[in-house]
Amino acid sequence: MADALDPVIHAPARLRVVATLAALDAGDELSFPKLQKLLGMTAGNLSTHLRKLEDAGYVRVTKTHEGRTPATYxxxxxxGRRAFEDYTEALTGLLRGAGS
Incomplete structure (x- = not known):
């Protein structure tokens, strides 16, 4: 059952990112600085984890400009939402002793 835990999501920092974004309604976005503040992560650390999640197709990154200032949403x-649902289901089963 432990191998059912998605290794992309399972890393603690990425799990926090995905859980935070999963709390948003489908289609809603969060700005990079807001997510960074919520999670208390450095910009570099957050960027690294976001890249891994984006490469897996779990997170959508939208880069735009607000006036002349770059903005990332x-x-x-x-x-990613489906992967998180599968992950939480697998984790719940593991915690309940399923498959042991």
Missing amino acids: LALAPQ
């Missing part, structure tokens, strides 16, 4: 992609 983040959302959980449908594939």
Whole structure:
């Protein structure tokens, strides 16, 4: 059952990112600085974990400009939402002793 835990999500920092984005309604976005503040992560650390999640298709990153200032918005992609649901289901089963 432990191998059912998605290794992309299972890393603690990425789990926090995905759980935070999963709390948003589907289609809603969060700005990079807001997510960084919520999680108390450095910009570099958050960027590294977001890249891994984006490469897996779990997070959608939208880069735009507000006036002349660059802005980055983040959302959980449908594939990421499904992966998080599968992850929480597998973790719940593991905690309940399923498969042991």
